[in-house]
Amino acid sequence: MKPIRLLLVDDQQLMRDGLRTLLELEPDLQVVGEAANGREALTSYAATKPDVVLMDIRMPEMDGVEATRQLRRRWPDAQIIILTTFDDDEYVFEGLRAGAQGYLLKAVSAAELTEAIRTVAAGDGLIDPSVTRKVVAEFARLTRDAPPARSSQAEALSQRELEVLRLLAQGLSNRDIARRLFLAEGTVKNYVSNILAKLGARDRTQAVLRAQEAGLV
Numbered sequence: 001m002k003p004i005r006l007l008l009v010d011d012q013q014l015m016r017d018g019l020r021t022l023l024e025l026e027p028d029l030q031v032v033g034e035a036a037n038g039r040e041a042l043t044s045y046a047a048t049k050p051d052v053v054l055m056d057i058r059m060p061e062m063d064g065v066e067a068t069r070q071l072r073r074r075w076p077d078a079q080i081i082i083l084t085t086f087d088d089d090e091y092v093f094e095g096l097r098a099g100a101q102g103y104l105l106k107a108v109s110a111a112e113l114t115e116a117i118r119t120v121a122a123g124d125g126l127i128d129p130s131v132t133r134k135v136v137a138e139f140a141r142l143t144r145d146a147p148p149a150r151s152s153q154a155e156a157l158s159q160r161e162l163e164v165l166r167l168l169a170q171g172l173s174n175r176d177i178a179r180r181l182f183l184a185e186g187t188v189k190n191y192v193s194n195i196l197a198k199l200g201a202r203d204r205t206q207a208v209l210r211a212q213e214a215g216l217v
Helices: 013-023 038-048 064-074 089-098 110-121 129-143 159-168 174-181 185-199 204-213
Strands: 004-009 029-035 052-055 080-084 102-105
Touching: 004 013, 004 038, 004 110, 013 029, 013 110, 029 038, 038 052, 038 064, 052 064, 052 110, 064 080, 064 089, 080 089, 080 110, 089 102, 102 110, 159 174, 159 185, 159 204, 174 185, 185 204
Parallel strands: 004 029, 004 052, 052 080, 080 102
Antiparallel strands: none
16 A cells, blocks of 8 residues: 655744654655745645645745645645644634645644544545534524525435534544444445535535534534
8 A cells, every 4th residue: 555645834844853753653654745834835745746735824935824725726636734733713714715624733642643644635524623613613603693494415314424424513533433323434434425425515524514504513
């Protein structure tokens, strides 16, 4: 199996060195490039075409949000995890709107980070539970005056898919959902894929937002 190729984007050399050392302890992870700001990230991405980008937010010259936006515009399949110390609402919403598939705080454990990388590399999204709650709460605030409208796609969800969807809204990973529902992780992944298809969502975050709009979570 080919290793997951990573690009590290952070303006602190010490942080990049620490991440490289940590991640390359895993046999299936390989750091193929580094960048100290968003502009360097675009150049390095073009040269290395990594599978996953770990992107800081606050950086000189070009911040992580704009770099994410430009990466996704140039390479729509780019898989990006924002890894930051900041959980300010502005950064969260702008990062996700820019197209990031993951949003993690630097307080995560090594195991949580490596699991998130593998999850995003496989095509899923993964967001820190505290961040997911912010997104759902903000969407609820924006839509609380409108009556919930259940779409035909939402009504097509099975009872088990609804259970999985509600756990997604809590920020749980596929592995955690599998443990909670006593299912195989592959089975949960299939449920998530079905949920995305039925809701017309591109990723887990968008699925949760549409479920919130439909009054399902």
